[in-house]
Amino acid sequence: MPDVKCNVSNCTYWGEGNNCVADSILVEIDRHANNSYDMSADGSLQGDAAHKDRAEDTAETCCHTFRAKH
Numbered sequence: 001m002p003d004v005k006c007n008v009s010n011c012t013y014w015g016e017g018n019n020c021v022a023d024s025i026l027v028e029i030d031r032h033a034n035n036s037y038d039m040s041a042d043g044s045l046q047g048d049a050a051h052k053d054r055a056e057d058t059a060e061t062c063c064h065t066f067r068a069k070h
Contacts, residue, residue, distance in 0.1 A: 003019065004019070004020035004022075004025060005018050005019065006018055006019070006020040006063075008066060010068055010069050011066050011068065011069065012067040012068070013065060013066075014069075020065070024065070025063065025065045026045075026049070026063070026064040026065050027061055027062070027063055027064065027065075028053070028062055028063075028064045029054075029055050029060050029061055029062075030060050030061065030062055031053075031060075032053070033062045035064075037064055
């Protein structure tokens, strides 16, 4: 898996050195930011999560892998 950097330190998957330590990562367009998607244990997309969108630039995307630390 490639190195994925993350600056959101209150995420469950945030690791030392600002590394994302999630097994899989779901990036979505902002229009779907409030949608709740499911991924299986092997990282495959389930149901409505298995779709394709297009973004014109970085500002139109968001990370759906985020889970707040408790």
